[in-house]
Amino acid sequence: MGSPQLLAFFEYQGASTAEHLSWRVFRDGELAYESPPVPWLGGESGTWWVGLPFEDGLQAGRWTFEILFDDVERASGRISIWR
Incomplete structure (x- = not known):
């Protein structure tokens, strides 16, 4: 089981x-x-931080977060998880 x-x-500023x-x-x-x-x-x-919980654990893949303020994307970041 993963994270x-x-x-x-x-x-941010x-x-x-x-x-x-x-x-x-x-x-x-x-x-x-x-x-x-x-x-x-x-x-x-x-x-600041945001997150995503997993009932069955984190799965492998390329994960991208997009951060929006008032429905406008202001930042994004990517991480690759491999097993």
Whole structure:
């Protein structure tokens, strides 16, 4: 069984006017999860994280996180997991 979750940490600045945060997670280019918009509580700048839990453990593949503020993509990152 693999890890129970995959987390993405990101640094940000200029986010004081953002109202909502959301994120999308892709595995091998296919959408695996899309969060609902959640109220943004992080302020102007700092470090934040988002994640994706797995009931059966993390699977191998190329995982991509897209970070959105008010429905606009502001950052993305990728990690490859191999077994």
